[in-house]
Amino acid sequence: MDKERLGKKLHALRASQGITQQEMAKRLGVTNRAVSKWEKGISSPTMDTLCKICVAFHVSPDSFLSGQETGSETAEQEKPMQTIRRLYRVGRGPSSTHTMGPETICALFQKQNPNADRFRVILYGSLAQTGVGHGTDDVIRKAFAPIPVEIEFDYLTDELPHPNTMRLYAYQGDKELDCRTASSTGGGEVWIEGISAEEQQNVYPLHSFREIAEHCREEKIRLWEYVGRTEGESVWEFLSDVWSCMKESIEAGLNTDGILPGGLHVTRRAKYLFHQRHIDETAETKENRIVCAYAFAVGEQNAAGGTVVTAPTCGASGVLPAVLYYYQQKKGFSDDEVLHALATASIVGNLIKTNASISGAECGCQAEIGSACSMAAAALGELLGLNIEQIEYAAEIAIEHHLGLTCDPIGGLVQIPCIERNAVAAMRAINAVNLANFLTDTRKISLDLVIRTMYETGKDLSKKYRETSGGGLAKLYQPKKGENKE
Numbered sequence: 001m002d003k004e005r006l007g008k009k010l011h012a013l014r015a016s017q018g019i020t021q022q023e024m025a026k027r028l029g030v031t032n033r034a035v036s037k038w039e040k041g042i043s044s045p046t047m048d049t050l051c052k053i054c055v056a057f058h059v060s061p062d063s064f065l066s067g068q069e070t071g072s073e074t075a076e077q078e079k080p081m082q083t084i085r086r087l088y089r090v091g092r093g094p095s096s097t098h099t100m101g102p103e104t105i106c107a108l109f110q111k112q113n114p115n116a117d118r119f120r121v122i123l124y125g126s127l128a129q130t131g132v133g134h135g136t137d138d139v140i141r142k143a144f145a146p147i148p149v150e151i152e153f154d155y156l157t158d159e160l161p162h163p164n165t166m167r168l169y170a171y172q173g174d175k176e177l178d179c180r181t182a183s184s185t186g187g188g189e190v191w192i193e194g195i196s197a198e199e200q201q202n203v204y205p206l207h208s209f210r211e212i213a214e215h216c217r218e219e220k221i222r223l224w225e226y227v228g229r230t231e232g233e234s235v236w237e238f239l240s241d242v243w244s245c246m247k248e249s250i251e252a253g254l255n256t257d258g259i260l261p262g263g264l265h266v267t268r269r270a271k272y273l274f275h276q277r278h279i280d281e282t283a284e285t286k287e288n289r290i291v292c293a294y295a296f297a298v299g300e301q302n303a304a305g306g307t308v309v310t311a312p313t314c315g316a317s318g319v320l321p322a323v324l325y326y327y328q329q330k331k332g333f334s335d336d337e338v339l340h341a342l343a344t345a346s347i348v349g350n351l352i353k354t355n356a357s358i359s360g361a362e363c364g365c366q367a368e369i370g371s372a373c374s375m376a377a378a379a380l381g382e383l384l385g386l387n388i389e390q391i392e393y394a395a396e397i398a399i400e401h402h403l404g405l406t407c408d409p410i411g412g413l414v415q416i417p418c419i420e421r422n423a424v425a426a427m428r429a430i431n432a433v434n435l436a437n438f439l440t441d442t443r444k445i446s447l448d449l450v451i452r453t454m455y456e457t458g459k460d461l462s463k464k465y466r467e468t469s470g471g472g473l474a475k476l477y478q479p480k481k482g483e484n485k486e
Contacts, residue, residue, distance in 0.1 A: 004041035011039045013057055027056050047181055047193070054161040080202035081354045083231060084346040088242045089188045089310045093302030094414040096314040097164050097359055097467075098127060098134035101184025105166065106143035108195055113170035113178050119149040120169040126361035127164050127184070128153040129468035133262065133412020135305070162191070163361035163466060186359030186367075187310045203230055209351055209447040213388050223347050223391065224340035224382060239339045242309050246298075246321035249308050253297025260303050262413040264479070270297035287326070291430070292423035294322035299419035312349045312358040315414050316372035318422035320345060323376040323429050327383055337383060344382040345375035348395045348447070355448070356455035360407035361467040363458020369425045370402030370454060374447075376429035377436075386437060394436035396447045398429055403450075403457050406465035408472030417473060 014024050014035075021035045028035075028049060037043045045053065091100045110119070121140055123131050131137055137151050162183035170178040182192040206212045216226055228235060253270045260266045274293035277286070298318035302308045308317040324338050349358070352371045357363045377398040381391035402425070410416045464471030 003038075003044045006044050007039045007041040010035075010045075010053070013053070014039075028052050047179075051161045051165075051181070052159050081204035081207055081350050083201040083203045084227065084235070084343070084350060085238060086189065086201065087187065087310070087312055087346055087349050087353060088239075088342075090242070090245050090307065091188060091310065091314070093305050093308055093314045093317075095134045095136075096188040096310045097184045097186055097361060098131060098136045099139045100188040100310075100314065101164065101190045102127070102136050102166065103139045103143050104188070104190050105168070105182045105184065105192055106140055108190075108192055109168045109170065109178075109180065109182070110144055110147070112195060115172055116170035116177055117147065117173065118171050119144050119147060120152070120171070121149060122152045122154050122167045124154050124157050124165040124167070125160050125163040126467040127166055128155050129470065130409060130412030133409065133469070134414065158463070162359075163463070163468075164359065186357060186362065187312045187353065189353075204350070205230075207351075207354060209347070209392055212347060213392065216388055222340075222344075222382070223378075223388065224343035227343035227346060235343070236336075236339055239342050240335070243324075243335060243338055243342060245307065245309050246311075247325060249301045249306065249317075250294050250297045250321055250325055252306060253299075253301045254293065256300070256304075260300060260415055261305075262303075262411065262415060264411060264413060264415055266303070266413075266415045266419075268296075268300045270294075270300055287330075287430075288427055290329075291322050291326045291426050294325050295319060295423040295426045296419060298322065299414075299422045303413065303415050303419060311345075311375060312353060312371050313360070313368045315360065315418050316368040316422060316425070318419070319369065319372035319425045319429065320376045320379060322422070322426040323380050324383070327380060331383075333383055341379035341382045344391065345379035348378045349375045351447070352399075352451055352454070356451045357458060359467075363455060364405055364461045364466050365407040365421065366399070366402045366405040366454055367458055368407070369421045370399045370405060372422070373402060373425040373429045373432070374398040376426060377432040380429060380433045381436065384433065384437075386433070390436045390440045392447045393440045393443050394429075394433045396443070396445055396450050397432040397435060398425075399447075399450045399454055400445060401428065401432075403454060404461070406461065406472050407467040408465055408474040409467065409469060410474050410477045412469050412474075416477075 022032050025032045025035045038045055123136065127136055131153060140151055141149060162185055164184040165181065167181050169176060180193045182190060184190050206215060212226060216223060254274050255271065257268050257271050260268060270293050273289060273296055295318035298308055298321055302314050302317055308314055311317050311320040324341055327333060328338055349371060352358055357367045358371050360368045374395040377394040378391050381394045409418055462471065
């Protein structure tokens with residue numbers, strides 16, 4: 001973005017906050033004259049200062065630097081919903097933000113600098129705090145290979161445009177060719193300063209569940225039909241591939257045993273759980289056991305670096321497929337019916353991603369597991385033929401009762417408590433649907449409201465509980481002999 005356009009953006013941002021140049025300068029720790037020169041397009045702030053601006057004024061770097069209008073970013077018209085192809089992504093675990101995202105960023109940066117003979121990457125925030133456990137450093141080395149890369153971990157800088165921020169440098173000999181700031185914003189989505197990571201596909205004209213539900217009632221269609229009309233017929237082939245990958249990850253997990261990598265010596269338990277049954281096992285106990293086995297299977301595949309579908313993230317990828325696969329096996333639903341359920345779930349996931357966050361580093365585990373549980377509840381509601389109000393209530397219950405859930409992975413690994421949480425959330429999604437089936441007419445809280453609440457709650461969480469392994473189980477767990485905590 002040129003200096004003149006950036007100056008206009010800064011002026012609009014300041015005006016929207018109703019503050020003077022002097023007040024803005026005080027917030028940023030610069031002189032009044034500096035702010036004046038920025039707004040006039042005479043000079044521009046440094047990248048460090050731009051990061052401070054994003055933090056101080058609660059704007060995303062993507063919207064601020066990509067040229068979108070600055071203003072009330074909470075307004076629905078300012079936050080277009082993208083295609084569900086950006087929500088469901090097939091990739092290798094263990095983390096959509098710490099492995100898939102950085103891999104994409106490095107590949108794009110390398111493509112931008114084909115003459116570089118070495119690279120340097122600085123990891124900040126959650127990427128620094130849990131990068132080794134997640135394997136971020138390994139994936140960066142592989143992304144740049146065979147060209148050498150120096151990786152640094154900055155644990156101290158906290159004024160960042162996003163908790164998953166990295167800075168990349170390209171060199172040719174002693175000459176610096178390029179330097180850019182980037183963020184892995186959740187679910188494999190990335191932002192890179194000055195580089196278009198992916199073509200924006202803002203296909204959804206409606207941006208709240210209230211609007212979408214009203215439209216569906218007026219058109220006398222179900223939520224999945226709205227997805228089909230908006231995305232086009234090709235979406236069903238896409239969702240068929242998504243569903244095939246989900247089933248493959250379950251089956252692979254059920255047929256693999258042993259110890260997960262990382263040093264915690266976590267035993268794979270999906271296969272054991274699936275085959276372990278009691279002589280007098282009740283139908284309810286069997287349901288819990290099988291649903292949990294499916295969720296464990298996907299979670300363990302993800303933790304081992306296997307292929308999964310972000311739903312909405314790698315760390316929460318076991319919830320939705322576990323619920324859908326169990327009910328397909330139990331009730332005999334066709335694949336087409338499951339695809340309709342996946343489309344319904346995508347509405348919920350997309351709304352959360354658009355109007356709040358699906359990043360554990362930004363809003364805690366409520367944004368990952370809570371979102372996944374909500375998607376699963378909506379999907380199951382569609383499979384069982386619930387109406388739109390009941391589906392909304394089921395999805396709302398699922399998020400509401402994950403509010404405040406912390407993200408505190410031991411050793412930065414997506415294992416404890418992550419895998420087990422997938423199983424618990426899958427069962428909770430089923431419970432949410434059962435409750436919504438009876439009590440929808442008495443509800444007080446809308447899905448839109450609880451999504452907004454989740455986002456504000458996440459922002460209020462201490463950073464110790466937002467995927468930094470600085471608090472909770474990650475801090476207090478004492479490894480046994482032979483284990484590595486980090």
